[in-house]
Amino acid sequence: MPEEWLCMECDIICHKKLVLHNRESCIDGFYRPIPPTVCCVKENGRCTLKNQVRLLPTVRPDRLCTCDPTNITESAGRVTILVCINGRYDLYLPNLACRVCLSQWTPDRSDLIRSGYWPASVNSETLFSVDVFSTFEEMKTVAPGLSRQGFLRLLEQRTEQFGRSGKIHGDAFQRSFVEYTFCQFLCEKMANVEHFTCPACTPNMLAVSADGNRKLYRFQHSKGSEEPYFEGIFIAKDVDVSSFVEEIRSKAKSTPGKGTCGATQWSAARETARRASKLDEEGLEVAVCRHGVILKGLNMYRGEIFAYPLFLQKELQAATNIHFYCTDISCKYWPYLQKMSVSMPELSPLLQMRPFLSVMHAKAHSTKCEIVWSGRNQEGAGATAGEEVEMVNSFLSRCALTTKFMTKSARNDMLTVHAIGWNRRKHDGLHLALSNRYVKTVRKAEAESQRLENLSRELGCPENMVQQWVHDVRQWATDDSIDVRQDDQHILQRSIEHICMGVYQKKASLYNQTDSNKIRQMRRRKLVEEKRKLFEAIKRYNEQVPEKEGITEQMVESRLSMVGHGSGEDSLIWPWEVHSTAYRSILLTGSFV
């Protein structure tokens, strides 16, 4: 590294020990890098480059034998390829021999590993320096989309830049990398490092949220028969999941697909079903604690069915004490769980958890649904958003760029490595995240209680009145008697509700259902169409009713804009949902504390 001009003799002496240095030579005015296996010599009055033997730097035995050390000679053993962060080196393994007692030494596997090399094969024809692996792992955690080929290109470029040559075998690199990380994982396990638990909330987890990620699919055409190393560590074994799903099917006749809120049955699957024929795994369902630590995952094979979150819930139940279980469709999932636990009594302990509709997703549900199920309105949930799984999913989605072309086992291993990397970063930053969160929450709690106080003073209502109001709103929301009147106005009302729910759901799932721009474009067009229909219907409705009972278009617009990215507490209540003026005065304040 340091710039230094050496004469030919000094170069040979100096770089006999420092084999891996990058060197450059200047002969006849040509300045160029030279590999370690080349040195400069003077022949017939001219300087030329000549090959020389260079040995791999390794640990050496303290004593080879009891003879006089001057009798020991050093020579070149087998050829070996070393790959480190500077690229590829072609070197020789050292070989020590004693002239007197004829004992010999050449580094075996444990010597090489102690020297910081990872043999890619049994005979150590190729060695990887372990810091390449840790660099690669770090880069994969920071930039999950980076491919192995990209990284190897970088190493090969460095090989060439420093005057060396040769390619690096991609499959050998991949295999060794996984082997190394798996050994690392086992070592840490022996030291009782837990990778898939959260130090902040074990053993009493307040909230765990689960959601599917449909971008983590895998194409069928990469076939491989090797077994994964990290089997069942992060991603549950496929056999276990499928046997559970089968059991459920046999008990319940049909496992409903992921439903949607309200009466609408909007088929999300049409576009994906077409593609599904080329896919093996269709996605990944992950469970995450409220601090964003990944706990467990499973491969999805038949779309997002309720059996998947149920499996995760059952798995985690055994290990942790979960209080809230968050999903983006709790309003449908919980009744399903209640039904299932009747026919499968072993599931009934799961009902001790509380349902929790993630706060942002609640915006894609009807207002009544939001009041009943949203995490904002669950006592004891605090500022839990139930959206932590979205962060993890957006991280994992970036890995999908490379994992979708891998074989089954490679995908499993790489996703586990990514998940471990993610959790490690979470663990390392936990103290900062927690203290930040604490300060923020305290401040927010103060501000909110101040707001409540101001509001109740403004409206001149005492504490127990507020309680009564909250109770009334709950009552209103749980009342789901269906209006069956069939006159024009009511049909129009229902169709407005219907279209509006459809628009919410389409908007909310625009990005998480598909990673194809073309399909998104198509959906966006449909969305605009639906929205136009909605406003047409509203206009027709407003013409029929007195102005006071009409729908304010701006309110609808602002509510729609909140789906997917909104914050705030606007809620949209259709005029016909308001029964009496008493209710109306509460609802118009728009805050459910």
Ligand SMILES: [Zn+2]
């Ligand atoms: Zn010199």
Ligand SMILES: [Zn+2]
């Ligand atoms: Zn000897």
Ligand SMILES: [Zn+2]
């Ligand atoms: Zn709902």
Ligand SMILES: [Zn+2]
């Ligand atoms: Zn946690």
